[in-house]
Amino acid sequence: xxxxxxxxxxxxxxxxxxxxxxxxxxxxxxxxxxxxxxxxxxxxxxxxxxxxxxxxxxxxxxxxxxxxxxxxxxxxxxxxxxxxxxxxxxxxxxxxxxxxxxxxxxxxxxxxxxxxxxxxxxxxxxxxxxxxxxxxxxxxxxxxxxxxxxxxxxxxxxxxxxxxxxxxxxxxxxxxxxxxxxxxxxxxxxxxxxxxxxxxxxxxxxxxxxxxxxxxxxxxxxxxxxxxxxxxxxxxxxxxxxxxxxxxxxxxxxxxxxxxxxxxxxxxxxxxxxxxxxxxxxxxxxxxxxxxxxxxxxxxxxxxxxxxxxxxxxxxxxxxxxxxxxxxxxxxxxxxxxxxxxxxxxxxxxxxxxx
Amino acid sequence: xxxxxxxxxxxxxxxxxxxxxxxxxxxxxxxxxxxxxxxxxxxxxxxxxxxxxxxxxxxxxxxxxxxxxxxxxxxxxxxxxxxxxxxxxxxxxxxxxxxxxxxxxxxxxxxxxxxxxxxxxxxxxxxxxxxxxxxxxxxxxxxxxxxxxxxxxxxxxxxxxxxxxxxxxxxxxxxxxxxxxxxxxxxxxxxxxxxxxxxxxxxxxxxxxxxxxxxxxxxxxxxxxxxxxxxxxxxxxxxxxxxxxxxxxxxxxxxxxxxxxxxxxxxxxxxxxxxxxxxxxxxxxxxxxxxxxxxxxxxxxxxxxxxxxxxxxxxxxxxxxxxxxxxxxxxxxxxxxxxxxxxxxxxxxxxxxxxxx
Numbered sequence: 104x105x106x107x108x109x110x111x112x113x114x115x116x117x118x119x120x121x122x123x124x125x126x127x128x129x130x131x132x133x134x135x136x137x138x139x140x141x142x143x144x145x146x147x148x149x150x151x152x153x154x155x156x157x158x159x160x161x162x163x164x165x166x167x168x169x170x171x172x173x174x175x176x177x178x179x180x181x182x183x184x185x186x187x188x189x190x191x192x193x194x195x196x197x198x199x200x201x202x203x204x205x206x207x208x209x210x211x212x213x214x215x216x217x218x219x220x221x222x223x224x225x226x227x228x229x230x231x232x233x234x235x236x237x238x239x240x241x242x243x244x245x246x247x248x249x250x251x252x253x254x255x256x257x258x259x260x261x262x263x264x265x266x267x268x269x270x271x272x273x274x275x276x277x278x279x280x281x282x283x284x285x286x287x288x289x290x291x292x293x294x295x296x297x298x299x300x301x302x303x304x305x306x307x308x309x310x311x312x313x314x315x316x317x318x319x320x321x322x323x324x325x326x327x328x329x330x331x332x333x334x335x336x337x338x339x340x341x342x343x344x345x346x347x348x349x350x351x352x353x354x355x356x357x358x359x360x361x362x363x364x365x366x367x368x369x370x371x372x373x374x375x376x377x378x379x380x381x382x383x384x385x386x387x388x389x390x391x392x393x394x395x396x397x398x399x400x401x402x403x404x405x406x407x408x409x410x411x412x413x414x415x416x417x418x419x420x421x422x423x424x425x426x427x428x429x430x431x432x433x434x435x436x437x438x439x440x441x442x443x444x445x446x447x448x449x450x451x452x453x454x455x456x457x458x
Numbered sequence: 459x460x461x462x463x464x465x466x467x468x469x470x471x472x473x474x475x476x477x478x479x480x481x482x483x484x485x486x487x488x489x490x491x492x493x494x495x496x497x498x499x500x501x502x503x504x505x506x507x508x509x510x511x512x513x514x515x516x517x518x519x520x521x522x523x524x525x526x527x528x529x530x531x532x533x534x535x536x537x538x539x540x541x542x543x544x545x546x547x548x549x550x551x552x553x554x555x556x557x558x559x560x561x562x563x564x565x566x567x568x569x570x571x572x573x574x575x576x577x578x579x580x581x582x583x584x585x586x587x588x589x590x591x592x593x594x595x596x597x598x599x600x601x602x603x604x605x606x607x608x609x610x611x612x613x614x615x616x617x618x619x620x621x622x623x624x625x626x627x628x629x630x631x632x633x634x635x636x637x638x639x640x641x642x643x644x645x646x647x648x649x650x651x652x653x654x655x656x657x658x659x660x661x662x663x664x665x666x667x668x669x670x671x672x673x674x675x676x677x678x679x680x681x682x683x684x685x686x687x688x689x690x691x692x693x694x695x696x697x698x699x700x701x702x703x704x705x706x707x708x709x710x711x712x713x714x715x716x717x718x719x720x721x722x723x724x725x726x727x728x729x730x731x732x733x734x735x736x737x738x739x740x741x742x743x744x745x746x747x748x749x750x751x752x753x754x755x756x757x758x759x760x761x762x763x764x765x766x767x768x769x770x771x772x773x774x775x776x777x778x779x780x781x782x783x784x785x786x787x788x789x790x791x792x793x794x795x796x797x798x799x800x801x802x803x804x805x806x807x808x809x810x811x812x813x814x815x
Contacts, residue, residue: 167641168612274729304499305668309712309725316722331641334671338714338723357719375646377671379713381694384675391650392643394597395611 120155121293121325122179127152127188129171129178133400147399148174150349151188153426156293161319161326163340163357165333165372167396170346172329176295179327180212181205210240213286217298219278223270229256229281230266236288255284258321260314276307280314287318295327300335312339333376337361342435345369348399348407351426355436365429365436365443367450368408390450406441413450414442459528460487461630461662462511467522469503469510476734480506480518482686485760488630493656493663495677495694497670497709501730503686504666508632512547513539526630545575548623548661552635554615558607564618565591565603572625590621594651613644620651627659634666649676670713674698679768682706685731685741688760689772696766700780703771704746707782740773748775 130145149171156162164172177183179190181197190198197208216222223232233252237243243251253263259280270278279299286294296315300308312335318324330336336343337357344354345366353366364370371390378384394411397403403410409419418441426439444450469481481503488494498504509515511524511531524531526547531539543549551557559567568587569580578586584603591599594617607615616636623631633652637645653676656663665676673680673694680697682690682705690703701707711724728745731737737744743753752774763771765780 167643276729304730305670305709305712306499306726307729309723310727312714313722313725316720333642334714334716337716338719361716372643375642377642377645377649377669377675379670379674379698379710381674381698389646389650391647395613 119158121158121193122156123189123191124152124154124156124179125189125191127175127178127190128186129174129183130186144400147349147402149178150399150402152346152349152351154344154351154354156325156327158292158325159319159323160341161328161339163336163343164327164329164346165331165336165343166346167331167372169396169399171349171399172346173297175346176214176297176327176329180214180295181209182214206240210236210289211292212295213289213291213293214295214297215279215282215286215299217301219275219282219302220270222282223278225270228267228269229261229273232270233281233284233288235285240289242289251288252284255288258287258318259284274307275303276310279303279311283314283318287322290322291324293325293327295329297329298331299328301330301332308335315339333373334378345372348397348402350407350439352408352440353436353438354426355438359436363446365438366408366440367412367414367444370444370450406439416442461490461527462488462664463523463525464507464511465523465525467507467510467524468520469506469515470519471515471517473734478733479736480686480733481510482736484522484683484686484688486681486688486691488662488664490629491656491660491662492678493665493676495673495680496664496666496683497668497673497680498683499668499730501733502683503733504683505634507683508634508664508666512543512549512632541575544571544623544628545626546628546630548626548628548631550616550619550623550631550633550636552638554612554619555607557619558615560607562606563603564605564607564610568603568618568622568625571622575626586625587621590625591618593655594618594621594624595647596621612640613647616640616644616648617651620648620655624655624659624661628661630662630664631656632664632666635668636665637672638667638669645672652676670698670710682709685736686733687741687772689742691760691768691770693766693768696769696780699782700765700769701782702763702765702769702775702777702780703742703773704748704775705742706771708745708747710782750774 127149128151129149130147133144133146152175164175166172174183178185185198188198189196192208192211197205230249230252233255234248237248237251253266256263261277261280261284270281273281300311303311319326328336328339340357342354343357343360344351345368346352347368353360353369360369361373364373371392374390392411397410405421406419406424409415412419422441424439424441426437428437429443464487465485467481467484471478471480484503484507486494496504506515510518510520513536520532522532526542558564565584565587568590569583572578572583572586588599588603591603596602596614596617610618637648640648649672652663655661665672667673677694679693681688682703684705690697690701690706697706698710701710708726712726714723726745731741739755740753740758743749746753758772758774760770760772761777763769763777763780
């Protein structure tokens with residue numbers, strides 16, 4: 104994979120990259136099955152991702168279950184060691200740093216998780232959970248720590264008087280606020296949100312999305328936002344990267360991606376998303392992908408999407424497309440496809456009927 | 459006569475904290491071949507209402523009426539219900555893994571299901587199972603019929619569940635969040651499949667979901683539930699364009715809309731009440747931006763309102779007050795005043811204001 108080379112759109116100045124990923128690979132070894140020992144297989148969760156995250160933006164990561172989006176997030180924050188490739192924060196390569204030397208960078212990158220129930224220890228008081236980052240870094244002791252924690256609680260819309268309560272006394276949405284307060288304790292620059300609202304009811308979801316936006320304005324945060332709900336990602340993101348089987352297949356500004364998808368997979372994914380407006384539901388435009396996502400242990404040859412792609416030709420079976428800007432685009436976007444869609448082009452030829 | 463007619467359904471459970479009133483008077487009807495959507499958030503009672511009708515809520519106190527082709531399901535007893543479940547009312551649930559037995563082959567489970575209701579030979583039943591798996595789009599059904607559930611992907615398991623639910627050509631299919639655990643691409647496949655089968659066999663469908671997108675796609679008419687009660691009945695277009703109940707309006711407003719990027723979403727402040735201590739008056743009043751004095755102690759009855767045909771709502775606002783209010787600034791200011799800023803309500807405050815109903 105090469106880094107994308109994209110011209111700058113005239114209308115906006117592209118912000119400096121805060122994070123730079125170059126050919127990031129994460130393979131998980133599978134247990135070798137007795138007889139075939141020696142031929143160890145790997146699950147290729149992330150298989151060559153290059154990408155930059157710009158200061159102050161929200162970069163959305165979308166894709167189906169198992170496409171590697173959560174693994175990529177954990178590679179960025181170094182919760183996983185990379186198999187190969189590099190992650191740079193500012194100008195520093197942090198992908199091989201020891202735990203001790205990584206520490207100052209860890210403070211600048213925090214994560215918020217999907218499950219507000221699983222990520223908080225039920226036996227600890229909320230105040231002490233939120234104070235964890237201070238304790239881990241030996242910062243702000245005693246009364247000052249309490250004051251800081253209460254400030255954080257106020258920042259995320261929790262009542263600071265609930266300092267001594269347990270997680271079970273809070274609802275799902277409030278627990279997500281607790282997780283957020285903890286993540287913000289050390290004033291990070293980047294927050295990786297992995298499905299932050301998926302477990303919440305619609306009405307509560309909107310509260311948390313609004314809060315995330317408010318905090319971004321107030322604190323100048325950069326977000327990497329992972330969600331499977333496309334309307335949520337569209338609402339929250341400046342740019343979106345679409346992943347399929349461990350690779351980025353398309354990256355573009357949010358509105359460009361939604362209105363003029365280039366990759367056939369992007370187009371299929373967008374068309375599958377339910378729209379809540381009955382007047383906009385249109386079966387004719389829905390592209391129902393046939394078949395299943397192939398195994399990331401033995402991904403297909405050539406373009407990984409070719410077995411499910413209605414536009415696939417013989418070249419796609421053998422030649423792996425590179426993520427790059429195409430002639431049809433002026434803007435700041437890149438697509439990994441030999442035959443990208445032009446504006447409004449349909450996905451013809453006819454899709455195969457499900458067998 | 460409607461295919462299914464439910465009237466004043468009440469379901470409650472005894473819990474250590476007191477009586478939990480999961481459903482507090484639910485009424486709806488389903489006509490032959492139509493799709494009724496039931497929308498609501500977690501704990502609104504949408505799943506419990508349908509489960510209790512087919513006798514799947516053990517330990518619950520159930521009252522009211524549920525007439526399926528004139529027969530009252532709530533009084534017919536276990537033997538009668540067992541004959542109806544599967545054969546006349548098919549069911550699919552959110553998590554197909556918990557409904558398919560992990561120990562038996564998928565084909566065997568469908569065969570058993572058919573043979574429990576119809577006097578056919580194993581061989582005939584097996585052929586039916588293969589045909590059904592093919593019908594729901596499982597590739598190579600003749601070999602897949604020998605697989606165990608774990609050998610199927612999530613989408614394929616849901617297809618297998620649908621095959622099983624449709625095996626005896628039921629008149630009614632209850633689909634309880636059938637696509638919630640699936641990716642959007644697979645969700646689109648499953649919804650397309652349900653619609654296709656419905657057209658082919660004329661099955662009526664009750665689609666229970668929290669996802670208004672799924673509703674917009676598949677439902678004819680919709681019931682919105684909140685705190686164990688129906689809040690609004692409407693056809694899906696009326697519901698979307700001309701909602702009457704502030705809760706419905708809030709639900710739709712909470713969804714990110716195309717072109718609304720960068721603007722805050724219109725969230726509903728606060729959170730759903732505890733079903734052990736439901737607020738007095740209208741159950742939605744602690745979160746409502748239009749709350750009036752009478753909402754605090756008088757529970758609004760279901761009334762006809764002026765959005766569309768057979769449009770009913772349980773709200774004290776005048777019947778002609780339908781439509782989505784575009785003037786959100788007024789609403790936001792009003793609700794911010796009531797709640798002291800951003801949506802923070804004490805977990806207990808809703809309950810404190812109320813007495814057990």
